[in-house]
Amino acid sequence: MSFVLNTHVGQRRSKRWIVPVVYIVFLMLPLYWLLMMSFKTNQEILSTFSLWPREFTLQNYITILSDSSWYSGYINSMIYVVMNTVISLAVALPAAYAFSRYRFLGDKHLFFWLLTNRMAPPAVFVLPFFQLYSAFGLIDTHIAVALAHCLFNVPLAVWILEGFMSSVPREIDETAYIDGYSFPRFFTKIFTPLIAPGIGVAAFFCFMFSWVELLIARTLTVTDAKPISAIMTRTVSASGLDWGVLAAAGMLTVIPGALVIYFVRNHIAKGFALGRV
Amino acid sequence: MDLSWMAWTTPTATFFAVILCLILSMCVWEWISPGGQPRRGILRFETTRGDRLFVTLLGSAFINLAWLGLVGTNLWWALAVCAVYGILVFIFV
Amino acid sequence: MKSWNNKAWFLVLPVLLLVAFSAIVPLITVVNYSVQDSFGNNEFYWVGLEWFKEVLESERFHNALMRNLLFSAIILLIEIPLGIAVALAMPRRGWGVSVCLVLMALPLLIPWNVVGTIWQVFARVDIGLLGYSLTQLGFDYNYTQDVVDAWVTLVIMDVWHWTSLVVLLCYSGLVSIPQAYYQAARIDGASRWAVFRYIQLPKMRRVLVIAVLLRFMDSFMIYTEPFVVTGGGPGNSTTFLSIDLVQMAIGQFDLGPAAAMSLIYFLIILVVSWVFYTVMTQQDAEPSSGRGQSS
Structure with missing residues (x-):
């Protein structure tokens, strides 16, 4: 099944899967x-060129998982990414509600100013x-990186959440207020469940951009909070580097992303349009 | 708290004070007559006063840069051009 | 119709404070640095607009800017059509959808320097699959020596990394088209091209604007991937603005020129994003042009 008129391309239909398959092979x-x-x-x-390992070894992974200077990088990354996601969502939820429900002094300029921060080069x-x-x-603290990443994650979260919130009819708010709900109670009990997919998508994006960023995270950390990606660059620049360990470290950074995508796969298409289709 | 790393100078402080005053006066103006006089100008999209101020400031930055790159370091003339440009923006855009 | 309520400011206040802390204070600092010279230890000397003049006239800045624009243009020309093509051919129902989405989104969630590392290894002539195969096939390929090869490698890497974003955006536009549109087109006997031109493309217009906007911004401030793969070389051939900037600010600690360059860079980004943003919001406003202005 694809985006075509079944009658028109009945004979070509069987070949359409080639495009995504070729593309995915290229990605993989x-x-x-x-x-x-x-x-x-x-x-x-270094010595032989082969498409698959001749001597299969898990030594590279063991090296990483048993050396705290390696695996602490993953823990550091995880800590600041989670902190950033929580902070971003906590401040973005009320702001997105304000943007989606009210007009106020300078609202459009404020919104644009927020977006420019997403567009400013980290350099x-x-x-x-x-x-x-x-x-x-x-x-060299986790909170520093988490706060710095808010620079681009908060605007993005506001943008996504605003899209999702605007699709919830305003009558729901009004009915709830008539029924005697206070704003905080209405927001947590009724509104938040309604936009749960939106919150998930926003969290996904915050996680993604905080997880993949290197320049700021590297600048703000020395040793105690150094992210895994920065530890990897250090290894690259060292002489006589171990390609196997480097590859294993890279592979381990792919896994959290893959897990996160798997959990949000059903909302991903809508999320990528930022709730705006 | 030590703020010496911010390296303030009088001219930059004046610059930011002017920007701040502009924004505040926009707020006051909005308070006195709300709505921001939306209209469609020569750029064929709807602008309010805030948009016009933004276009003015952004355009002025580029006028100054162009002056600096093409003419010379005496930016007072460039500022005069900016003032004319700003008036034009507020009338036509 | 949204109602006017200036109390909504209180809901926005946390965001405002947080982003102001991490955006306005640094921006003010950059402006302050840009008019002074520094010899370390927080000692600054007023130099006026010297750095701006220097940056505007420097060959190095022009070249980096041109390289950046060229790079953005190339990857937009490749990624947007490719993304549309893949999105059109993607399955719409069944297990294939999840598989496609998960696999395609994977490159987006890899840390940028790991993306760089992956391609650095993949394209190496001695141990990389791509480089080795190309050499075996008789191509004279070496991205660390040859300018064209370095550019090709970076462009392919960016296509690999980001085309999925365009695909996912277009796909989300396509799934929102009601089946009735296609049925109507079938009754009218519309050609495949007509369906694309008059049904699918208009529906994708909004997401395409987002895609172009995001891809332009991100490619214009690209830093990590080329830094890891080529380090700006060979020579200066892949030194983009961000790489140049970081080199100047952290490598040579030339705060003044780096700050002046940051500001010019930021102004360019600001003007382009403003144009895009205006186009986007005008598109949103157009269908409901009859709305009244409240006060």
């Missing part, structure tokens, strides 16, 4: 190569961020 090839490399020994990677902010968080003594 580099990942396949990374996966295979992570199962090879460094010696095999511009790197240096002042370092100074700012130093002044507050927050360098």
